Amino acid sequence: METKNIMIVGVGGQGSLLASKLLGHLLLEQGYDVKVSEVHGMSQRGGSVVTYVRYGDKVASPVIDKGEADYIVSFELLEAARWLEYLKPGGQIVTSTQQIDPMPVITGAASYPENLLEKMRAAGAKVDALDCLGLAEQAGSSKATNIVLMGRLSHYFDLPEEAWQKSLEAMVPAKYLDLNRKAFALGKNA
């Protein structure tokens, strides 16, 4: 199988590392070769962060380049727009509608662009947008946004529900499992 590419983008501290761990576990269990590339250190401090997940028969590069992502999973609207150029023609964006002002907007040096969903669609991207933060809070914790997104992403994969549940079980601490199962279902069925 040709290598498939999933980019997870967001703001440092939003929980993208757990999402990529879950996907890594899931895809490895399916028998694929998998590579996951992360960002640590300085850029984690509230900056724009990106994680690359690649899978297929044999994966070489650990990163995803412009025009290559089959899926962009985004925790934040501006970040989905920022990384749009990395989407493959015909690729799918799954994004939370949450908006977090970056420092230049906070200081008044720039403004947060409007109507980003429409603009991304006008640029030819397929965009699936949902209020992940609201759904995560409904599941019991704003921290479960990442799992809401994973639930939504599962829509686009031809994989049995049990496979996702098994990876969820393996990657999430037992005491938060029920909460995360709920978050996953809310994302999936939203």
Place this chain on the structure above:
Amino acid sequence: MKQLMLGNAAAARGLYEAGVSVVSSYPGTPSTEITEELSKYDDVYSEWAPNEKVAMEVAFGASLAGKRSFCAMKHVGLNVAADPLFTVSYTGVNGGMVIAVADDAGMHSSQNEQDSRHYARSAKLPMLEPSDSAEALAFAKRAYELSEQFDCPVFLKMCTRVAHSQSVVETGERVVPAAKPYEKNIAKYVMTPANAIRRHPHVEERMAKLAEYAETSDLNRVEEGSDHSVGVVTSSTSYQYVKEVCGDRFPVLKLGMIWPLPEKKLRDFAASVEKLVVVEELDGFIETYVRELGLSCSGKDVFPLLGEFSQNLVAEKLGVAPHTGTKLDENIPPRPPAMCAGCPHRGLFYTLSRNKCTVLGDIGCYTLGAAAPLNAIEMTLCMGASVSSIHGFNKALGAESEHKTVAVIGDSTFMHSGMTGLANIAYNQSNSTVIIVDNSITGMTGHQQNPTTGFNIKGDPAGKIDLEALCRAMGFKRVRVVDPYDLEACDKAVKEELAADEPSVIISRRPCALLKYVKHKAPLRVNADKCVGCKSCMKIGCPALSFKGGKARVDETLCVGCGVCAQLCKFGALESTAKEG
């Protein structure tokens, strides 16, 4: 069992399986996780050392004693450890010794983009360079074999994309080799000129033998291709980009040992292809050697000296069509890293900014004090440079700068390289004001303990250095502690210490807001009736604060209730949510 493993974790696993006994490192992105992973094994002694020089000397001591030892550092950390490095190359080892160094092309989290491969050549030591996690594990084990076979430390050279990418590995069992007895050997281990003169020939002979090893070792392999118009010489993550782009099209000489390089293998490979292309990030290190052999090749004439590579870049340079995407026709504001909500450094930098201080900064989270809107730091060079350079700055300008200039350095950075600079201020007497921002942890690299925190790498109680007592022992009479959440106290301390006619130390002390044991207060909320939209609170650049519809707004999921913004509001509009009910 096959599993996904971070490159750094795989390196740690390889070291563990090879029987490493003593580990000493200083954290630095992207090297930190190797040591963190090793600290999880109870049958390995591991520690955070105050700096990389100490770490390397600890590792040398353990090797001298006959055990397999290890130290890890980022590229700039190797500069700090360069002094022992060049001479341990002469003494050689007893137990195997491995040194991991991690480069950061693209400067994700670094102050420069140096290419550490030059150290292997100049210190005359072998260097192995893995290209994924499986190789990180295997090369770590091989490094110990080479270290003991050739009597020298061996470099394991990582880079951000190998260190921080997960790929598939298979783990094995730990095998601890029999410890080598320590034997007194003055001629080998006491590097006086007379002895060192006799050791130098061993170094040159060893490198010649290692060069022979490089010719036949499976670390350097040729991968056949169908199109011999181009032959690619490459290593590390660049190898992965080449394979991604070209698959099996061009023959590839994949180097796993990048010093010493295999002369004959390179000559034979060059003869088998029409054109030789060297693909390597940062400097033309392999290329320089290839050219020294008189072989013609392409390299830095085409590929950049700056930044990271990617598959599209490699494709373009090798004449393969790169992938392209659609950019949004929109001005997307950048999202640079920023101090966290509740960061204790914020109140201090606001105070320094307000007092129009000249701030000489240092390396850590607090370097973000240079960013807008505080724009408070005017110089950052390397670990410890704030304390040393304020002395030079004040000696150059005298009273003109003494009463408005401060050095700002973190607790861990102070223990790393700040103490010697402080000793110089005490000894050579400049009227300098040094501020130690003590957040009780090494923050930027992800919360590692240090000599001032009272805990060791495993989180168990350990020795704790008393910063106030240390500064007083050096001769500072003016040493005071302030809480950076208290803006009035901060302002008073800065004004008074700058006005004083003798050197002083201010310790701005409050634990990092991200530490698990730190109890947060209830978040604040803007009382819209009281908020007049003056934006005073926006001056501190807190990510939890935004300005919408003419009023300030608090993101209650981010706010930790530090109250710094509330101290700036003349109208009492920032209220605690705890007061209700």
